[in-house]
Each structure stands twice: as C-alpha cells, then as structure tokens.
Amino acid sequence: MISVKKLTKTYINGEIITPVLRGIDMEIQKGEFVAIMGKSGAGKSTLLYQISLLDKPTEGEVIVGDVDILKLSETERTDFRLRKLGYIFQDYALVPELTAEENVAIPLLMQGAHIDDAKKQARQIIDDIDMVGKYTNRPNQLSGGQQQRISIARAIVQQPEILFADEPTANLDSASSEQVIELMHDLHQKGQTIVMVTHEPEYTKYCDRIIYLEDGKIVSNDYKINT
Ligand SMILES: Nc1ncnc2c1ncn2[C@@H]1O[C@H](COP(=O)(O)OP(=O)(O)OP(=O)(O)O)[C@@H](O)[C@H]1O
Ligand SMILES: [Mg+2]
Incomplete structure (x- = not known):
C-alpha cells in the first residue's frame, strides 16, 4: 500500500538548512495499523506528511497504492x-462555523455530491460513531473527544484507502483518548489501513507494528507479538 525508499527531507529556510529525514526505507501493507513513534523532533510528523502527500520529499521514492506520488502534477x-486519503490531526481541524454534519459532508461536497445526499451520508457516519443527535452542533458545542470523533467521521466519509493520524489523542483526556483509539480499532477491524503518529505507548495496543524514529532514521520496525 505504501512503499518508501531512500526518503530524505531537508527543510531550507534562507540560510538555515535542517536535515530531518535521513534515508527512510519502509513498507506498509494494505489493512495494517501502524504506529510511528519516537521523541519530539525525531521527524514523525515530517515522515507522515511526506507519505500522505501533504508535503514533498527532498529525495527518494514514495509509492502509494500503485502510484509514484512524486510524478503527479499539483x-x-x-x-x-x-479521493484516496483521510487525515486526522491533534487539533481536529474542524471548520468552526459549520455544524458537525456539515463538517463531515465537506469531502463529499468537494467531489460534487448534492448537499442533501451529503448530509444524509454524514448523519449515517455520525450515527455509526455513536454521536446520534449531535448533527447540528458546532465544534464549540462539542467536547474535545466528540470533535475528534467528528474529524474521524470526516476523514472516513469517502472511504479513503489510507487513514493518516498525527497524535490524534494529544489534546484529549484518557477517557476520550480511549474512545478515539477504540474507534480507530473498529475501523481497522473493518479493513481500514491506518498510519498513526503517537507519543503514548498505551495507544499502540491495537497496532500491528511500531516504527520507531530517532533523529530522522528508523531504529526499529517490528511486528508486535500481541499478548
Ligand atoms: N517547516 C519546517 N521548517 C523547518 N524545520 C522544520 C519544519 N517542520 C519541522 N521542522 C523541524 O524538523 C524536525 C522534526 O520535526 P517533526 O515535526 O517532524 O517532529 P516530531 O517527531 O513530529 O515531533 P513532535 O513529537 O514534537 O511532534 C524538528 O527539528 C523541527 O524543528
Ligand atoms: Mg509531530
């Protein structure tokens, strides 16, 4: 599903050159739930951005699905x-002026769906994530955990091939974090491929594999023995 070879990323701001990723090789299979871990500044978010098409690598090869993503036009x-990717961020990134169902409907509307169909589909997903009745709440009328679940609903509404999450539980208390992780676990059980950056070892309990980064390099990349 994802194949990365000799990936490097160096940020250049004027005179300041920051090498961040220094030769990453990795593969992620369809249906895997993979965690990327490592200390602050190790390059976890940077790696996620390169493989999720939010940024462009300096060098190397990134294949997502069958597509060499460096060969795509803007x-x-x-x-x-x-069409193919879903994103979850630590700050939820919901549109504050829009209701929960409107936020979830955004990807469908961007692909040309009719507003009534999009909202109907959005409500279905909101029901599926146990938030029945919260359709017309705006983000500031939802708890942090509920906002994150709405952001997950938005990420999956058009059934992405891969779901990317950057520290999805970083701003949540432990009960809400647990709900978010359980929801991701459910999605994984249904076959969703997920790549998640996290600091917190307890939230990798459902992951198939943990990739550890240190100073822009992979230092371990093992399948977990689930006990
Ligand atoms: N746009 C940028 N320009 C310059 N340097 C950057 C940029 N983005 C990140 N960096 C640098 O790259 C390094 C890795 O950052 P990154 O955000 O990938 O770390 P991280 O592992 O996700 O850390 P954290 O756990 O704190 O989120 C850091 O030294 C950071 O300062
Ligand atoms: Mg980060």
Missing part, C-alpha cells in the same frame, strides 16, 4: 488526497 496530487 492537480493530480490534490485529487489523489481528496
């Missing part, structure tokens, strides 16, 4: 992100 990249 329009093709945008289209690929919209």
Whole structure:
C-alpha cells in the first residue's frame, strides 16, 4: 500500500538548512495499523506528511497504492488526497462555523455530491460513531473527544484507502483518548489501513507494528507479538 525508499527531507529556510529525514526505507501493507513513534523532533510528523502527500520529499521514492506520488502534477496530487486519503490531526481541524454534519459532508461536497445526499451520508457516519443527535452542533458545542470523533467521521466519509493520524489523542483526556483509539480499532477491524503518529505507548495496543524514529532514521520496525 505504501512503499518508501531512500526518503530524505531537508527543510531550507534562507540560510538555515535542517536535515530531518535521513534515508527512510519502509513498507506498509494494505489493512495494517501502524504506529510511528519516537521523541519530539525525531521527524514523525515530517515522515507522515511526506507519505500522505501533504508535503514533498527532498529525495527518494514514495509509492502509494500503485502510484509514484512524486510524478503527479499539483492537480493530480490534490485529487489523489481528496479521493484516496483521510487525515486526522491533534487539533481536529474542524471548520468552526459549520455544524458537525456539515463538517463531515465537506469531502463529499468537494467531489460534487448534492448537499442533501451529503448530509444524509454524514448523519449515517455520525450515527455509526455513536454521536446520534449531535448533527447540528458546532465544534464549540462539542467536547474535545466528540470533535475528534467528528474529524474521524470526516476523514472516513469517502472511504479513503489510507487513514493518516498525527497524535490524534494529544489534546484529549484518557477517557476520550480511549474512545478515539477504540474507534480507530473498529475501523481497522473493518479493513481500514491506518498510519498513526503517537507519543503514548498505551495507544499502540491495537497496532500491528511500531516504527520507531530517532533523529530522522528508523531504529526499529517490528511486528508486535500481541499478548
Ligand atoms: N517547516 C519546517 N521548517 C523547518 N524545520 C522544520 C519544519 N517542520 C519541522 N521542522 C523541524 O524538523 C524536525 C522534526 O520535526 P517533526 O515535526 O517532524 O517532529 P516530531 O517527531 O513530529 O515531533 P513532535 O513529537 O514534537 O511532534 C524538528 O527539528 C523541527 O524543528
Ligand atoms: Mg509531530
């Protein structure tokens, strides 16, 4: 599903050159739930952004699905992100002026769905994530955990091939974090491929594999022995 070879990423801001990823090789299979871990500044988010088409690597090869993503034009990249990928961020990234169902409907509307159909589908997903009746709440009328679940609903509404999450539980208390992780576990059980960056070892309990980064390199990349 994802194949990365000799990936490097160096940020250049004027005179300041920051090498962040220093030769990453990895594969992620369809249906895997993989965690990326490592200390702050190790390059976890940077790696996630390169493989999820939110940023462009300095060097190396990134294949997602069957597509060499470095060969796509800007329009093709945008289209690929919209159709094939879902994103969850630590700050939820919901549109504050829109209701829960409108936020969830955004990806469908961007692909040309009719507003009534999009909202109907959005409500279905909101029901599926146990938030029946919260359709018309705005983000500030939802708890942090509920906002994150709405952001997950938005990420999966058009059945992405891969779901990317950058520290999805970082701003949540332990009960809400648990709910978010259980929801991701359910999605994984249904076959969703998930790549999640996290600091917290307890939230990797459902992951098939943990990739550890240190200073821009992979230092371990093992299948977990589930006990
Ligand atoms: N746009 C950028 N320009 C310059 N340097 C950057 C940029 N983004 C990240 N960096 C640097 O790259 C390094 C890795 O950052 P990254 O955000 O990938 O770390 P991380 O492992 O996700 O850390 P955290 O756990 O704190 O989120 C850091 O030294 C950071 O300062
Ligand atoms: Mg990060």
